[in-house]
Amino acid sequence: MQGYEMHKNDQTKRLRRIEGQVRGISKMIEDDKYCIDILTQVSATTKALQSVALGLLDDHLAHCVVEAARTGGDEEAVKLREASEAIARLVRS
Secondary structure, three states: OOOOHHHHHHHHHHHHHHHHHHHHHHHHOOOOOOHHHHHHHHHHHHHHHHHHHHHHHHHHHHHHHHHHHHHHHHHHHHHHHHHHHHHHHHHHO
């Protein structure tokens, strides 16, 4: 079971809404809408994706990392490193 399993439906719904937002942005560009209005939608979509990412990270920490810490060994170090690298990628984006 993946760490996000409990929130899978919520995450899937969010991603579908984000897909709709991206299609809306594309249509705005096709329809020659005002630049600032498009940028506002891009910002909202970016925040929505960040929310999904943070939820997945939280689930990963609460499930995968905690489970690896319980069992110890090499898996613990691997999961902690993966989490640190994921956090670093999110901070840079």
